[in-house]
Amino acid sequence: MKIDIQDLLSGKSSVMEIDEKIELSTFDFNKNEYKFDGPIHIKGNITKIEDGVIFVGTINAQVITVCSRCLEEVKQNMTISFEEEFTKSHEDLGYQIMETFIDITKLIEDNLLLNLPLKTLCSESCKGLCPVCGTNLNKSTCNCETQTIDPRLEKLKNFFNRD
Numbered sequence: 001m002k003i004d005i006q007d008l009l010s011g012k013s014s015v016m017e018i019d020e021k022i023e024l025s026t027f028d029f030n031k032n033e034y035k036f037d038g039p040i041h042i043k044g045n046i047t048k049i050e051d052g053v054i055f056v057g058t059i060n061a062q063v064i065t066v067c068s069r070c071l072e073e074v075k076q077n078m079t080i081s082f083e084e085e086f087t088k089s090h091e092d093l094g095y096q097i098m099e100t101f102i103d104i105t106k107l108i109e110d111n112l113l114l115n116l117p118l119k120t121l122c123s124e125s126c127k128g129l130c131p132v133c134g135t136n137l138n139k140s141t142c143n144c145e146t147q148t149i150d151p152r153l154e155k156l157k158n159f160f161n162r163d
C-alpha cells in the first residue's frame, strides 16, 4: 500500500494522519500458516524528520492459526505498536522513500512477523491429538495404548534381567 507523502516532503504539512485498512494474504512462518480474519487496520501519524519521515502507529489484526497440539483453528487479536523511519538514503538498510511516496506493506508484514506467536495453544490445558489414531482428545477419548516406556528405563530393565 502506497502513501503519498509529497505534502510532508515539500513542507506543506508537518504531520499526516493515517487510518487505513489493508488485505494481506496468508503468511507462512516457522512452519505455521497464518491467515487473517478481515483486513488489517493500520493507524498512526507520519511526521517529517531531518532525512525522511517517521511513522508512529499501531497495527491491529485478527490472526487465525492452528493450535500446536490439536490443530484446531485459533483466532487471536493482535495489536502491535511500531515506530519506523523511512529515509531517502539508499545506504540505509531500513525503509526507503520512493520519490514522493512510501510503501507500508513491508512495514506491516515485518511487524506482524516479529510479533506472531511461535506456538499457539487453543488453551493451556489442550490435551492434543492421540498420537496413534489422531482423535482430538479435547472432544472425545479413544482406547489406544499410548503409554510408552522411557528408552532409558528399558535399558535398565534389560540390564537387570540379563541372566
Ligand SMILES: [Zn+2]
Pocket (backbone or CB within 6 Å): 067, 068, 069, 070, 071, 072, 121, 122, 123, 126, 127, 128
Ligand atoms: Zn488445542
Ligand SMILES: [Zn+2]
Pocket (backbone or CB within 6 Å): 130, 131, 132, 133, 134, 135, 142, 143, 144
Ligand atoms: Zn487413539
